[in-house]
Structure formats: structure tokens, C-alpha cells
Amino acid sequence: MDAKKTYFGKWVADAWSVFVNELKMISRDGGVMLIFLFAGLVYPPLYHWIYSRGVVEEMPVAVVDLSNGIYSRRYIDKVDASSECDIAFKCLSLEEARQLMAMGKVHGIIFIPEDFDERLEYVEQGVVSTYADMSTFLYYKNLTLATNLVMLDEIHSIQAERYAAAGYVGQDAEQLIEPVQNNSFLKYNPNISFTMFFIYMAMMMILQQVMFYGSSTLAGTLREQGHGFLPQDGRGMGRVVLGRGLAYLLIFVFLGAYGAILVPHLFNMPAQCRWSDILVLQLFYVTDVIFFSFTWSSAIYKRETVLVLLLFVTPIAVFLTGFTWPTSNFPVFWKYVSYVFPSTFGCRAYMTLCNTGSLAAIAPEIRAMTLQTAVYFVLASVAAYIENRFSKSF
Numbered sequence: 166m167d168a169k170k171t172y173f174g175k176w177v178a179d180a181w182s183v184f185v186n187e188l189k190m191i192s193r194d195g196g197v198m199l200i201f202l203f204a205g206l207v208y209p210p211l212y213h214w215i216y217s218r219g220v221v222e223e224m225p226v227a228v229v230d231l232s233n234g235i236y237s238r239r240y241i242d243k244v245d246a247s248s249e250c251d252i253a254f255k256c257l258s259l260e261e262a263r264q265l266m267a268m269g270k271v272h273g274i275i276f277i278p279e280d281f282d283e284r285l286e287y288v289e290q291g292v293v294s295t296y297a298d299m300s301t302f303l304y305y306k307n308l309t310l311a312t313n314l315v316m317l318d319e320i321h322s323i324q325a326e327r328y329a330a331a332g333y334v335g336q337d338a339e340q341l342i343e344p345v346q347n348n349s350f351l352k353y354n355p356n357i358s359f360t361m362f363f364i365y366m367a368m369m370m371i372l373q374q375v376m377f378y379g380s381s382t383l384a385g386t387l388r389e390q391g392h393g394f395l396p397q398d399g400r401g402m403g404r405v406v407l408g409r410g411l412a413y414l415l416i417f418v419f420l421g422a423y424g425a426i427l428v429p430h431l432f433n434m435p436a437q438c439r440w441s442d443i444l445v446l447q448l449f450y451v452t453d454v455i456f457f458s459f460t461w462s463s464a465i466y467k468r469e470t471v472l473v474l475l476l477f478v479t480p481i482a483v484f485l486t487g488f489t490w491p492t493s494n495f496p497v498f499w500k501y502v503s504y505v506f507p508s509t510f511g512c513r514a515y516m517t518l519c520n521t522g523s524l525a526a527i528a529p530e531i532r533a534m535t536l537q538t539a540v541y542f543v544l545a546s547v548a549a550y551i552e553n554r555f556s557k558s559f
Contacts, residue, residue, distance in 0.1 A: 183408030219360030225253035234282025249311035421447035437522030456541035463548035
């Protein structure tokens with residue numbers, strides 16, 4: 166019994182020693198403190214402020230209508246009447262419209278070819294081409310949304326006219342055009358605000374990137390200096406990893422609550438869940454991110470390497486969350502690659518929780534993060550053990 170108590174006491178003492186030592190090293194490294202404090206504290210409100218509106222209204226658009234017929238003019242009038250686009254210029258050529266876009270006077274171009282009305286008269290497919298200013302995704306979204314909604318409305322109108330000419334009017338025509346009426350309403354994002362898609366992903370991604378780059382910068386610095394945080398006896402790697410993890414957990418639970426609870430509340434971001442539910446999610450996510458960072462930072466031997474990884478890995482991690490492309494359309498290879506990053510599950514869980522208000526709804530993501538945490542804890546411990554043994558062989 167005494168031996169067990171002694172072993173347990175030594176285990177706790179070692180973990181506590183590593184915990185205190187890690188906090189000291191973090192506080193003494195100006196670069197790491199800058200990453201944690203600047204990125205962790207400044208980025209969340211900065212992103213909310215930049216994308217506070219999340220929608221663009223009455224975006225100036227240039228139209229090139231070479232058809233100049235009844236259908237093309239009606240199509241243009243409907244686009245102009247939409248809240249997304251404002252027909253600011255009517256041009257005679259596509260080159261003229263491109264010059265307006267180059268000068269920043271318009272952010273989109275609608276091109277209607279000469280045969281547009283003629284093709285519709287002969288019951289053929291009419292083509293409308295659009296060109297968007299991609300300096301921001303919101304311009305593309307506005308132009309695409311307005312032109313597509315007007316196109317669907319025009320299809321309905323043209324069908325109604327043709328059925329009326331054939332003798333079908335009123336309810337009979339409506340049933341032929343749309344046998345089953347469909348009215349859609351986006352409950353949690355009726356304005357299709359870009360903020361509602363982006364901010365959830367950004368807040369969780371910031372935590373992962375700040376943790377990984379901060380801890381990797383510190384690890385690279387220690388290895389450059391030829392010393393580190395590992396015990397000299399080559400044993401007890403689990404307690405070393407756990408002790409270091411607790412130091413970062415202390416910091417990142419605060420940063421997680423700040424970025425996912427306090428800042429969204431200050432900017433009036435809608436959330437259907439309680440703050441305590443978000444905190445539960447943050448505990449799972451932050452723990453996962455910590456051991457993920459420990460595992461991959463074992464390959465960092467120079468401080469500057471982190472900057473290269475920042476540029477290379479961040480776009481990939483963002484893409485794999487499903488924010489920019491639906492996960493159902495991922496190739497099998499990239500679907501499996503996405504399972505490497507905690508952000509893949511954390512971003513989805515945060516968005517789902519804020520929209521549904523139920524922890525039960527994010528149970529699959531919680532299970533995935535728990536499994537990731539266990540795997541990365543083992544891998545981080547093994548990596549620390551191998552590093553310690555390898556360094557002693559020289």
C-alpha cells in the first residue's frame with residue numbers, strides 16, 4: 166500500500182512539476198505569448214467586427230443585354246427589384262462592363278446573348294452568363310442568389326403564359342406547373358448571412374491554430390537550444406504529456422469561453438443553446454486540440470518551421486471542415502484526411518449546437534473528439550518517449 170501511495174504521490178508530483186515548468190516556459194517566451202494573447206484575444210472580436218453584417222444589399226451590377234427582348238428586359242427588371250443586386254449600368258458590350266468592374270464601379274456582370282429571347286420563343290434553353298468580383302465571397306453569393314431566384318421565377322411565369330395560351334388557367338395551370346407547392350424558410354439563418362456560416366468555423370479554427378502554432382513554436386525553440394521538458398529517467402511520458410496538457414488547458418479553456426461565448430454575445434450572434442452547453446463542448450474540443458498539437462509538434466525542430474505550416478495547413482483545415490464545400494461531395498481520400506483535424510468535428514459541433522440548442526445533437530462529434538483525444542494522447546506520449554530515448558543515444 167505504501168509503495169502504491171509513493172508511486173501515486175510521485176506521479177502527481179511529477180505531473181505538477183511539469184505543469185508549473187510549462188507555464189513558466191510559456192510566460193518567458195515572448196513569441197508564444199504574442200500568439201496566445203494577440204491571436205487568441207484579438208482575432209475573435211476582429212472577425213466578428215469585419216463580418217458583422219454578413220450580407221450585402223443592392224450590390225451594383227452591370228448588364229449587357231444583347232437580346233433586348235421582352236423576356237430579357239423582364240429578367241433584368243426582376244434582378245433589379247431584388248434586394249441583392251442593383252442594376253447600376255446597362256452596357257453595350259462585355260468589354261465595357263469589364264472596365265466598370267476593373268474600376269470598382271460594379272461587382273458583378275450579367276451577360277444576356279443575342280439569341281436569348283429567340284431561343285425561349287422556340288421553347289429552347291436560354292443562357293444567361295454571370296461574372297462576379299471575387300474579392301469577397303459575398304459578391305459572388307449575391308449575384309448567384311439573385312440571378313438563380315429570378316431564373317426560377319421566370320420559368321414559372323413562362324410556363325404559366327404557355328399553359329394560358331393552351332387554355333389552362335387558374336388552379337388547373339398552377340397544378341400543372343407546380344403539383345406540390347414548396348415553401349422553404351431557413352429557420353436559423355433567414356437572411357442567408359455569411360456570418361452565420363463563417364463565424365462558427367472561424368472561432369473554433371482560431372483555437373486549433375493558436376494552440377498548434379503556439380505550442381509548436383515553443384517546442385521548436387527548446388529543441389534549437391538543445392534542452393526541453395522531458396524527464397531524465399526516460400520514464401513517465403504519460404505524466405509529462407498530461408502535465409503539459411493541463412498548463413495549456415488552463416489557458417485555452419479561458420480563450421475558448423472568450424471566443425465562443427463572450428465575444429458572440431457582445432456582437433449579438435444568435436445561439437439557441439445555453440452557455441454551459443458551449444463550455445462542455447469547449448472542454449472536449451480544447452482537450453482534443455492540445456494532444457493533437459503535442460503529437461504533431463514533435464516533428465518541429467526549428468521555430469521558423471511553424472510559419473511555413475501556418476500558410477500550408479490552415480487553408481486545408483478550413484476546407485476540410487465542410488465550410489466551403491459540402492462533406493458529402495468529398496473524395497474518399499480527403500474525407501479520411503479530415504478525420505486528422507479536431508476542427509473537422511469541433512466546427513460542425515459548434516454550429517449545430519448554436520442552431521439546435523441540444524447537446525444530444527452533437528453526440529457523434531463528441532464521440533469523435535473523445536476518440537481523437539485518446540489516440541493523440543497515446544501518440545504524444547510515444548513521441549515524447551522516442552524523442553527522449555533518441556536524445557540519450559548521443
